[in-house]
Amino acid sequence: MGNAVSAYGSYLNMVALNVFVYEVTDSALAAGLFMAVRLMTSVVSGFVSGRLVSAYDRKRLMVGADLTQCLAMVALLIAPEAGRAGLLYVLAIVTGFCSTLSGVALRSSIPEIVGGELRVRANSLLATGRSLAMIAGFASAGVIVAKLGYVAAISLDAASFAVSASVLLALPIRTKAAASQATASQATESQEAEPQEADKDGGRRARRRQAGSLLLLRAAPVLAVMIAVRAADGLGSSSHNVALPVYSSALDPSHPATFVSQFWATWAIGNIVMQQVCGRWAGRGGRQGPGERAFAIGACVMSAAFIVVFAGLPTGVAVVAALVAGMADGLTEIAYVSRLQAAPDAQRGRLFGLSASVENTGFGLGMLVSGALLDHFRPLQVVGLLHGLAIVLCLGMFVVLVRYGRRDRPAPETAPERDVPPVESEAR
Template sequence: MQEDRRALRLFVALVGGYSVSAYGTYLNLVALSLFTWHLTGSAFTTGVIMALRLTCGFLGGLVAGRIAVAGRTAMIGSDIAQAAAMVALVIWPSLAVLCAVAVVMGVGNTFFAVALRSSVPRMVGQHQRTKANGYLVTGRSIGTVLGFVSAGVLIPAAGYDAAFLVNAASFVVCAATLAALPLGTTTPEPSRPSAPIGTLKLLRTLPACFLGMFAVRGADALGSASHNVALPIFTPAPAFMSQFWTAWAIGAFSAHHVVSRWVERRGSPPGERAFAIGTCVMSLAFFTAFTGLPAVGLVVVVFAAGLADGLTEISYVSRLQTLPEELRGRAFGVSASVEAGGFAIGMLIAAGLLEALPPPAVVGLLHGAALVTAGTLLLISTTLRRT
């Protein structure tokens, strides 16, 4: 028991470093897109750089499972590579370096996420993985909001170089935290080495429920891209944006407490049905947020979207972490590719549709796809449970 508490305390310290890294990542998302526009003056080039980053994240997911077994080494290496890329952009600000940075950031972020998610059961034990995932969602939510909010202050006041250096420093802080904490992250060597599992073989090996969750996760990313693209067009006012993302973050933060209560009462984390229901609630809430609600109503529905978002993240990751060691890393790699691919496709579709349709219609269409996919999984899961 005492050893479990110590492992969880060490993991909470790691979440602190991860939150700093998440802050830098979301600050960078704003700064890098604005800097690309400033450097090239081309909306097309700006879109290409964003697409390059997402594409590399998708491709990185296909191989990330193979390096996830390295655990701490993979995460520290990803952080150092991303920090070096940001420093290089400050020293040599050019289109060629910008493209290289997009590649490193896309691959590095995916490698880090896959290695971290795969390592959670080894760090804190299977019985504490849901609580640890809740801490990760909380830390990421705080970093997301602070990154988005501070970008509007830091960039005008200190410039792009300062934003890039702050981002680099955030990666160094996370890497140093990982290096300092005595957490077990490396997969133990098997008694008999097995042949590497390819993506197609993995998909044939996994139970059908995991494939359904992958599909819902991809549709969820498609819908998330729509409200990210449509939000500044729907209402470009900074106060609205701040209110929107703050309410979302508070909801995501609260998800950890809801899941903790769930585990206390039921003895196990939320499963596929809760994951599907949470995705449906999230999609409906995000669409409702674009219907012109008053301020109080907006805060309530976006809070609900954040709460459902956090709940689905915790239940999804906790479910994948029940897989055996030889499958877990590859499964998270495939998941990362599905999420990156869904988000990239969603951004392209949303940007095209916004040329002809208003933001509420575009958000409704793409979140509707997530709603239908999650509803199908819920129907199948409920039917199988009854039979």
């Protein structure tokens, strides 16, 4: 619930702050620069967040991220009007960094909070909360700004982060494996006792952890391909986000927002339904939830459905395609996050940090590419190109799954049982 409240504030400020920037600066370029600074901060902070959540207490990091965003919103409210323009870009950096840090910390903590066997159900509940928060945030932003003004919207955003931080502080949760906490405390004691030697050992440990993450991806090629597919999904997602207003305006120039609203409402319904299905299915009979093959199938179906939406078919067919896209998107989200959470705790934070940077990079690059292509090509061609790339990568992932599935399958008569590293256990 705390995460959903915080997500509501984030989606509310995505609308309110972007419009507020334009109101304060009276410049479309300044508004675009604000969004670009925030996105670039999210890309860079993914790598930093991975290191932080591996080295420090994740609960404290999440609480600190929420409180920092709350204070940043309050500072914007009490700042004089003359100084707000410059403060807005500081706010973009703060919110971009803190939201990424909080997301990486939470996702990497789920197996420790609820246990590995319940992580799929927990991911389903969190994803459902975020989806409902997205609907509420986007739907209420216009009403709140129109009726109550920007001060009320930004104040509500600040309050949502305060609620999230309070909930985290009140809950007696463990967000890191006991072994990792013991290692961190031993490292701290060693640094206090022998500073120079600790610096050398710390550097060696950092290099080993970095090499360990790279070796983890080399040892788990399926995981590496999944991260690459998520980058391609980011490209595709940016294409339909940019193309939707253009396509909707062409369908009905007098009511350009109609199709956009229908699309997102239907997509959200499909997304929430599939998240609940995955959570309930995983909760029965000790099932582990959707795996790598489900992720690949879901990503293919999702990209294909988004392409169908822009194919110029009747509105009813397009809405059904949006529903399918939402359901497939919900499936891939649960499968992907749960798969990364199967990694050992020592590498999990860095994996989620890398994933956040890759996804944000794909989305940002896709925004630029899509915007440039839409000046020369139809929405169907642009969406088909970028989502088609995701489909190609998914087919490549099938090849990897088949190849390594055959290689790891023991001979029926002679192959003895052997231990399987935790990171590859689900794939095998």
